[in-house]
Amino acid sequence: MSLAYxxxxxxxxxxxxxxxxxxxxxxxxFTQIDAREKTLHAYTYLHRESALAAAEKADLSLPLGGxxxxxxxxxxxxxxxxTCASKILEGYKAPxxxxxxxxxxxxGSILLGRTNMDxxxxxxxxxxxxxxxxxxxxxxxxIPGGSSGGSAAAVxxxxxxxxxxxxxxxxxxxPAALCGCVGLKPTYGRVSRYGLVAFASSLDQIGPLTRxxxxxxxxxxxxxxxxxxxxxxxxxxxxxxxxxxxGSVQGLRVGLPKEYFLPGMDSETExxxxxxxxxxxxxxxxxxxxxxxxxxxxxxxxxxLATAEASANLARFDGVRYGRRATDARDVLDLYHRTRSxxxxxxxxxxxxxxxxxxxxxxxxxxxxxxxxxxxxxxQDFEKAFTQCDLLxxxxxxxxxxxxxxxxxxxxxxxxxxxxxxxxNLAGNGAISLPCGFTKSNLPxxxxxxxxxxxxxxxxxxxxxxxxxxxxxxxxxxx
Amino acid sequence: xxxxxxxxxxxASLARLTLTPDETxxxxxxxxxxxxxxxxxSQIATxxxxxxxxxxxxxxxxDIPTPSLxxxxxxxxxxxxxxxxxxxxxxxx
Numbered sequence: 197m198s199l200a201y202x203x204x205x206x207x208x209x210x211x212x213x214x215x216x217x218x219x220x221x222x223x224x225x226f227t228q229i230d231a232r233e234k235t236l237h238a239y240t241y242l243h244r245e246s247a248l249a250a251a252e253k254a255d256l257s258l259p260l261g262g263x264x265x266x267x268x269x270x271x272x273x274x275x276x277x278x279t280c281a282s283k284i285l286e287g288y289k290a291p292x293x294x295x296x297x298x299x300x301x302x303x304g305s306i307l308l309g310r311t312n313m314d315x316x317x318x319x320x321x322x323x324x325x326x327x328x329x330x331x332x333x334x335x336x337x338x339i340p341g342g343s344s345g346g347s348a349a350a351v352x353x354x355x356x357x358x359x360x361x362x363x364x365x366x367x368x369x370x371p372a373a374l375c376g377c378v379g380l381k382p383t384y385g386r387v388s389r390y391g392l393v394a395f396a397s398s399l400d401q402i403g404p405l406t407r408x409x410x411x412x413x414x415x416x417x418x419x420x421x422x423x424x425x426x427x428x429x430x431x432x433x434x435x436x437x438x439x440x441x442x443g444s445v446q447g448l449r450v451g452l453p454k455e456y457f458l459p460g461m462d463s464e465t466e467x468x469x470x471x472x473x474x475x476x477x478x479x480x481x482x483x484x485x486x487x488x489x490x491x492x493x494x495x496x497x498x499x500x501l502a503t504a505e506a507s508a509n510l511a512r513f514d515g516v517r518y519g520r521r522a523t524d525a526r527d528v529l530d531l532y533h534r535t536r537s538x539x540x541x542x543x544x545x546x547x548x549x550x551x552x553x554x555x556x557x558x559x560x561x562x563x564x565x566x567x568x569x570x571x572x573x574x575x576q577d578f579e580k581a582f583t584q585c586d587l588l589x590x591x592x593x594x595x596x597x598x599x600x601x602x603x604x605x606x607x608x609x610x611x612x613x614x615x616x617x618x619x620x621n622l623a624g625n626g627a628i629s630l631p632c633g634f635t636k637s638n639l640p641x642x643x644x645x646x647x648x649x650x651x652x653x654x655x656x657x658x659x660x661x662x663x664x665x666x667x668x669x670x671x672x673x674x675x
Numbered sequence: 676x677x678x679x680x681x682x683x684x685x686x687a688s689l690a691r692l693t694l695t696p697d698e699t700x701x702x703x704x705x706x707x708x709x710x711x712x713x714x715x716x717s718q719i720a721t722x723x724x725x726x727x728x729x730x731x732x733x734x735x736x737x738d739i740p741t742p743s744l745x746x747x748x749x750x751x752x753x754x755x756x757x758x759x760x761x762x763x764x765x766x767x768x
Contacts, residue, residue: 291748496716533692
């Protein structure tokens with residue numbers, strides 16, 4: 197079997213026993229990439245030569261020694277492009293490594309390539325990429341989810357073993373759900389954001405997309421920790437996750453928030469999630485009905501706060517210091533206008549305008565400040581729920597992958613696709629999505645497990661036990 | 676709070692964007708629909724609720740100089756430069 201179909205944990209064992217060499221993994225991955233990338237378009241950039249060179253001198257004694265990993269195209273890696281799938285960053289080459297990237301390098305991993313995304317991570321379908329759309333490996337007429345759609349399609353399509361993504365409102369978990377892989381959004385403050393191109397700084401978090409929960413834990417163990425360059429990172433000492441895998445959920449209290457089971461939701465999704473809850477109960481967990489009463493406000497709160505923060509963060513793209521610069525500008529103001537108007541795509545402009553509006557004089561109290569207050573209420577909902585349970589169990593997405601082009605003209609409908617993921621970002625908690633079933637038309641369905649803040653060990657244990665008791669993670673998309 | 680009419684061109688100008696007539700028409704319709712959805716927030720009682728503020732700084736680093744980007748690296752992406760400075764169009768008449 198091609199090594200491209202293996203998990204990181206298995207490959208690490210085979211590398212350490214000298215059964216295989218890192219170059220063998222890359223060879224098999226590039227064979228797969230040559231066969232599938234033309235259809236999927238998961239990558240924006242591939243490191244063919246430098247990856248093979250790195251494989252020859254890989255240090256297998258390191259935790260990810262010899263393991264190739266892909267990066268979402270919004271993470272700076274020294275000397276590489278970092279386009280954020282935007283025309284405005286054409287020609288930019290990163291002058292430094294993001295902390296997450298330097299941790300991967302220090303752990304011995306090999307950079308395989310950069311993955312496609314919605315422009316500046318704004319979107320839920322990867323259709324907002326200036327570099328072309330990405331297709332779902334399970335059905336190439338459908339979206340892979342977004343914004344880390346390239347990372348999810350690469351992992352699910354067996355053209356990457358694992359990839360990093362970023363999650364501001366569900367951008368790791370929703371594509372993981374729609375592509376049938378594992379996506380982990382760590383607790384806010386768990387992983388350094390230094391070198392991640394900022395979208396909404398109070399919500400952004402970097403995390404892994406992998407085939408299995410064990411691989412997710414391996415990557416989180418490398419990425420987690422305080423970084424003096426990101427003062428929002430927590431000071432707790434480094435942890436190794438999922439070192440004990442007993443597969444038991446005995447005694448676990450699993451909360452089912454009633455607001456996440458909506459009348460009229462996709463019936464196959466609901467049935468798969470209810471079956472997953474039943475599995476937890478049959479295996480010794482207690483199911484608890486809980487309420488997160490402010491859930492219906494989350495979309496509005498999110499799209500006010502995220503766009504407000506984005507309008508400030510994206511002010512830096514002005515054609516002065518890096519990236520695209522418009523030609524023939526009359527003066528500096530004209531330079532800003534032309535560069536930004538030519539460089540940003542429609543969704544980015546729409547969000548910058550919305551964010552500027554909700555912060556503007558006369559409207560900031562009614563929109564921005566009110567949203568910050570309701571965000572506090574959303575956080576209280578989670579804190580209260582976690583006095584009654586250890587994990588929350590919900591769908592990741594209200595429906596499986598939708599057809600390409602279906603929502604590009606209806607941004608509000610696109611925003612509603614994030615209804616089950618954004619509250620977690622607003623509250624700051626960690627959450628995982630893992631496969632829990634397939635529709636009749638063979639599209640993956642994702643289960644979301646949300647933990648208390650810094651409760652990743654509980655999330656990973658619960659997810660690992662569920663995963664290993666089922667064969668969903670072993671199913672392959674059609675080739 | 677009823678959904679306000681946004682003067683899209685004014686707001687775009689604050690954000691240093693110039694919209695085409697097509698964009699202006701399209702964004703106006705889409706943003707008024709989105710703001711209509713956001714009206715739900717005005718019905719939530721938040722009188723005594725404090726706004727969420729950024730997390731308390733867990734630790735302030737020591738104020739000790741450490742190595743940072745070299746001038747060459749910092750200027751490596753500048754669209755136009757001379758004498759270790761970034762060139763921009765004239766800002767004063």
